[in-house]
Amino acid sequence: MRLSQAFLPVLKESPTDAQIVSHKLMLRSGLVRQTAAGIYAWLPLGYRVLKKIEGIVREEQDRAGAIELLMPTLQSAELWRESGRYDAYGPEMLRIRDRHEREMLYGPTNEEMITVIFRDEARSYRDLPRTLYHIQWKFRDEVRPRFGVMRGREFLMKDAYSFDLDEAGARQSYYTQLLAYLRTFQRMGIRAVPMKAASGPIGGDLSHEFIVLAPTGESEVFYDAEYEGMDWTQSGLSYGDAVGLQALFDRIGQTYAATDETHEETRWAEVPGERQRQGRGIEVGHIFNFGTKYSEAMGFRVSGPDGAMVTPQMGSYGIGVSRLVGAIIEASHDEAGIVWPEAVAPWRVGLVTMRGDDAASVAAAGDLYDKLTSAGVETLYDDRDERGGAKLAGMDLMGLPWQLIIGPRGLAQGTAELKDRRTGEKQELSLESALARLTA
RNA sequence: CGGGGAGUGGCGCAGCCUGGUAGCGCAUCUGCUUUGGGAGCAGAGGGUCGCAGGUUCGAAUCCUGUCUCCCCGACCA
Structure with a gap:
């Protein structure tokens, strides 16, 4: 996304x-x-x-x-009268009447x-x-x-x-x-x-x-x-x-x-x-x-x-x-x-460009995004025209397990930064090995 | 259900006591300058002050009623 x-x-x-x-x-x-x-x-x-x-x-x-x-969520009162719980359940049960004045309830269980x-x-x-x-x-x-x-x-x-x-x-x-x-x-x-x-x-x-x-x-x-x-x-x-x-x-x-x-x-x-x-x-x-x-x-x-x-x-x-x-x-x-555990994280990777005005960064990030996505890695790509710091703060807040950070500084050496959200640990990796790491 | 608190632009708040026609920070939009961990400057837009009555020349502000939300306690996936 x-x-x-x-x-x-x-x-x-x-x-x-x-x-x-x-x-x-x-x-x-x-x-x-x-x-x-x-x-x-x-x-x-x-x-x-x-x-x-x-x-x-x-x-x-x-x-x-x-x-x-x-x-269904809606149940008939009759059902609950059979077990005797309709009267026993008390005010925690949301009771409803339909247009025919039939007693219904929104099921609590x-x-x-x-x-x-x-x-x-x-x-x-x-x-x-x-x-x-x-x-x-x-x-x-x-x-x-x-x-x-x-x-x-x-x-x-x-x-x-x-x-x-x-x-x-x-x-x-x-x-x-x-x-x-x-x-x-x-x-x-x-x-x-x-x-x-x-x-x-x-x-x-x-x-x-x-x-x-x-x-x-x-x-x-x-x-x-x-x-x-x-x-x-x-x-x-x-x-x-x-x-x-x-x-x-x-x-x-x-x-x-x-x-x-x-x-x-x-x-x-x-x-x-x-x-x-x-x-x-x-x-x-x-x-x-x-x-x-x-x-x-x-x-x-x-x-x-x-x-x-x-x-x-x-x-x-x-x-x-x-x-x-x-x-x-x-x-x-x-x-x-x-800090989402991987199994329940909304996306696995948050991809960030530090400089949205740097054509090389945008191209590299777009390429990584396509590759990650086609490899089945759930990736959220922050491609907005925002400052890098704001994007990173947003990624930290959302808690995706991995942040892949692309910027001109790293690209000059052919690297990206991979950050582990849980430990805060950062690694400079070549784009290929970052990709390999995340698709492994 | 008992006790307490709060409703004012999207979010956080001030103004209310002592009525005079709504303000601040963030966010948003435009422009310029910026750019590796929530940028700066300039300008702009956005609010029936929860709702309904009442008092008054005039109500966000005072009075009455009402709705909603939150917190503490007793109960619960």
């Missing part, structure tokens, strides 16, 4: 409404614009990031065997709908197990939206729902999602630690929150530094490996991690002092098993292998996709702006 043709509004000063760093940076770098309390429009830059995150979530869900579908959709088709134990998911906008009428996109009223969420014949199967489904989550967050370049959450109905151990560490997090967290060395993507653990998944679950159970709500001083004391990590965290995912709560209430039963009717076990698994945009920024930024 050539910046001169783009829609990437950047602000020098933060609007006063923004209080926390991710919100300020999102507004300044033109990721989002607020349209009402807790409701945001995603501008091109932010939308690119959102889609990157969504893409990783989708790939990892698919890999874990979950099946994607798409359910989809347990009811998925249960009905799956119930109406699944007849036999042979239809199980299944995990279905969608990535869809949700609305929760928060009393007090804040922190920008991290506590919005409308937000994009991946929610998966598992259906199993029995508790053992439900545990497998749970473990599968647990591993998928660990891999998902690791791929995004953030450290999300699974922490035991308030107990689910089957045993006390089947609910975890995934917390990203960031100084501005909302809750206090405690965890064993062991988590810092754990690599989930390279482990080679297969989703079909029941023993391996159990071992993974046991390992997580044994390695201490808790929020202030579930913190246990006695267990914490057993963690060696040098491994104790304490800080603040943002919840980006939550998984839990709720047994037959909805299947029971909504009359979902299938024929078991022995001919007897069985009420399936269910679990649900959420990832706050739009929240992650803010959470990643909270976890990865500096004084100059955002």
